[in-house]
Amino acid sequence: MPDKPIYVTQPSLAPLEEYVELLKGVWNSGILTHNGPLVQQLEKDLATKLGIQNFVAVTNGTIALQMAIKALELKGEIITTPFTWIATVSAIKWEGCTPVFCDIEPDTFNIDPTKIEELITENTVAIMPVHVFGNPCDVDAIDVIAKKHNLKVIYDAAHAIGSTYKGKSILEFGDISATSLHATKLLNTGEGGGCVTTNKELHEKLKRIRFFGHNEDKDVVEDGCNGKMTEIHAALGLANLKYYDAVLADRKYKYNLYKEKLQSVEGLGFQSLxxxxxxxxxxxxxxxxxxxxxxxxxxxxxxxxxxxxxFWPSVNTYKRILEYERKDVSEDIASRVLCLPLFYKEAVEDVLFIAELIRNTKL
Ligand SMILES: Cc1ncc(COP(=O)(O)O)c(C=O)c1O
Known part of the structure; x- marks a missing residue:
């Protein structure tokens, strides 16, 4: 038995000295926030690393979702998935919109595109799918539906930095993607997040919304918020970004190791990729x-x-904040899914130990 508990995750952190080195620059400049040089550097370096046009760094993934809804000026029903973290749904509600749940595919755990159209009403304004556990949604099918019904698409890409489709970052699909740089994510800034869009006007608008709605002349031209990332968080992101490739490769290796050791166990299933x-x-x-x-x-x-x-329970079952409507697949999957420990610092022996414990459990 391991002498220390093995939790489901631990943050991937650069060596402390490398973070401290970047902090010295912050102390010297005296700039802590307001789109400082490290935030700008992080946005540039991350965009280069992911091969995307731009990244608007913000305080967390939840505000990134809210800003996306605000930037697209959505008012009405937004079709989303119940197999998600509550933030997807609370962002919709905070922006005065109504979440409408579409059930998920039992194999990918993502929104089921074949069930979206039957939920569209005259009040539907957008679709907000989630790339669950970083597994890309069927973006082509969703795009066809959105175009046919003139709907916007916001991807909740909180888990999806590093995921790709047709060789391109998954963050560049849909009108806007909102991602998270929370401590548990592949790349983290402690708390943090970002909006990504290929639309230049929306990109500029998101930057204004992040900064109280100010434009460059300090006039207020949008309903904004304070979504600014601090230099302290950006410094952590920059330090961690140096290890991004190593972290990605490490997770892939451990993922495949778990799969290899567990796939012959009767009664176990895995997410379809x-x-x-x-x-x-x-x-x-x-x-x-x-x-x-x-x-x-x-x-x-x-x-x-x-x-x-x-995710457990399925979000549609939070009866105190939502009018309950049964979603069979999501509720069933949520009751049967368990995420195993997977993180950069996890020892390979621990992965093997956990797999062995599961193999030895009498089911
Ligand atoms: C699917 C999903 N959406 C949104 C969020 C919110 O991100 P944050 O914690 O950065 O606000 C999370 C958080 O993990 C999440 O899992």
Whole structure:
């Protein structure tokens, strides 16, 4: 048994000295925020690394979603997935829109494009799918529906930095993608996030919204917010960005190792990766029943290993904040999915140990 608990994730962090070196520059300049040089550098370097046109760095992924809704001036119903983190839905509600849940595909765990059209009403203004666990959605099918019904598409790409489709970053699909740089993500700034769009006007508008709605003449021309990332967070992002390729390769290696060791176990299923390339940032396992999941969860905890039921419960079941409507597939998957520990500092022996514990659990 490991002497220290193994949690589902740990942040990937650059060596402290490299972060401190960047902080010295902040102390010297005295610039802590307001689109400072490190934020600008992070936006530029990250765009280059991902091969995208631009990145608008903000305080977190939730505000990135809200800013995307604001920038597209959406008012009405937004079709989204219930198999997500509550932030997808709270962002829609905070912007005065109404979430409408579309069920998911049982294999990819992403929104089911064949079920979107039946939910479209005269009040529908947009679709907000999530690239669940970094697994790209069927962006072509969603694009066809959006064009046919004149709807906007915002991707919740909180998990998806590093995922690609047709050789291109998944962040450049849809009208706007909102991503997260939270501590648990492949690349992190502690708390942080960003908006990505290939539309130049929207890009400029997002920058204004991030800065209280000010334009360059200091006139207020939008309903803005304070979405500015600080230099302290950007410094962490820049330090961590140097290790981005290593972190991605490491997660892919451990993902494949788990898969190799677990795929012959009867009663276990895995997320189908059908579209593009994922970033391997989570390792979800699908059990035959919730009871099997609970048995494995218990066995792992007894051995100092703490996986996470993620996403659970299905968001449509939060009855206190949403009018309940049953979503069979999402509720079923949410009851049977468990994410195993997967992070940069995790020892390979620990991956093997966890896989062995699962193989030895009586299901
Ligand atoms: C699917 C999804 N959307 C949005 C968010 C919100 O991101 P943040 O925590 O950076 O606000 C998260 C957070 O993990 C998430 O998992």
């Amino acid at each position: 059908k579209i593009g390339k994922p970033n391997y940032s989570y390792f979800p396992v699908l059990f035959r029943s919730e009871q099997d999941l609970l048995s494995v969860d218990e066995h792992l905890k007894q051995n100092n290993v703490y996986p996470r039921r993620y």
